[in-house]
Amino acid sequence: DTGVSQDPRHKITKRGQNVTFRCDPISEHNRLYWYRQTLGQGPEFLTYFQNEAQLEKSRLLSDRFSAERPKGSFSTLEIQRTEQGDSAMYLCASSLEDTRQPQHFGDGTRLSIL
Amino acid sequence: SQQGEEDPQALSIQEGENATMNCSYKTSINNLQWYRQNSGRGLVHLILIRSNEREKHSGRLRVTLDTSKKSSSLLITASRAADTASYFCATDAYKAAGNKLTFGGGTRVLVKP
Numbered sequence: 001d002t003g004v005s006q007d008p009r010h011k012i013t014k015r016g017q018n019v020t021f022r023c024d025p026i027s028e029h030n031r032l033y034w035y036r037q038t039l040g041q042g043p044e045f046l047t048y049f050q051n052e053a054q055l056e057k058s059r060l061l062s063d064r065f066s067a068e069r070p071k072g073s074f075s076t077l078e079i080q081r082t083e084q085g086d087s088a089m090y091l092c093a094s095s096l097e098d099t100r101q102p103q104h105f106g107d108g109t110r111l112s113i114l
Numbered sequence: 115s116q117q118g119e120e121d122p123q124a125l126s127i128q129e130g131e132n133a134t135m136n137c138s139y140k141t142s143i144n145n146l147q148w149y150r151q152n153s154g155r156g157l158v159h160l161i162l163i164r165s166n167e168r169e170k171h172s173g174r175l176r177v178t179l180d181t182s183k184k185s186s187s188l189l190i191t192a193s194r195a196a197d198t199a200s201y202f203c204a205t206d207a208y209k210a211a212g213n214k215l216t217f218g219g220g221t222r223v224l225v226k227p
Contacts (some may be wrong), residue, residue: 004156023152033214038138042202042217055214071194091156099144100164113193 002026004106006092012112013082020078021109025094032075033103034067035091036060042089049075051099079111087113120203120218128226133190136220137203139182141200144213146179146207148188151200160188160201176201193225 005024013019025032030051035043046065047057057092061067064083071076079086089110093103121136121164139146144163149157163170163186170177176189190197200222204215 006156031212035215040219042204042219043132043215045214045216048212048214056214093157093215095213100162101217102147102159102162103213104159105149107156110154 004094004104005094006090006106006109008109009107010110010112012114014114015082015084017082018080019082019111020076020079021090021092021111023075023077023092023094023106025074025092026104027073028096029104030072030097031095031103032069032076033093033095034076034077035093037089037091037108045084046077082111082113084113087111120201120221122221123219124222124224126224126226127147127193129193129195131193133193133223133225135188135201135223137186137188137218139186139203139205139216139218140184141205144182144208144210146177146186147204147215148175148177148186149202151202153199156159157202190223193223195219195225195227197223198225204216 007022026080033048034046037043049069064080067077089108093105095103147162148160151157163179174191179186200220202217202220204217205215
């Protein structure tokens, strides 16, 4: 059983650089979510896709952030001109389009901005 | 912003004891879910309880839901050292599209051998 996988697990970069993360959801799941988690806090919703359509974006997702899911399978999250405040764990989750089904999370990408 | 609060923020118990943690939320919900997170890892789904359910069991886990008080509890019985983790409740708002989850701040549980 293949779960949600995220790559890379860790990313260290200098302030001002661009970074891109990848998420591969569970294959039969048509919904894909991105969350951000800072140390000691619960995850916060960023955006979600149903198939290839991005249906909602949080106000947390500034214009430096962009997410895509081009073929309704894997997704990428890009952050341009990174800032210190972007340091966090970026979590991806996927689910079926059924309110009775849980979201399944990957192990996340930890981003550290120097 | 967080949906609500979890109580306590931290809990330290001996192996074999029970651990109880509570979660409060603010809006009407479809479901409430509990997740476990080990340090540096992603979230593992434990239990989903629907808004029309009051209690649910899974192995050593028992979850209750009181929609009139907008609160839930998670009980771990006969705790083990491997239960050491952070536990989060998460809700999805009633009739909101997409079932995005709103999380509490978590309870950090330490089970001492």
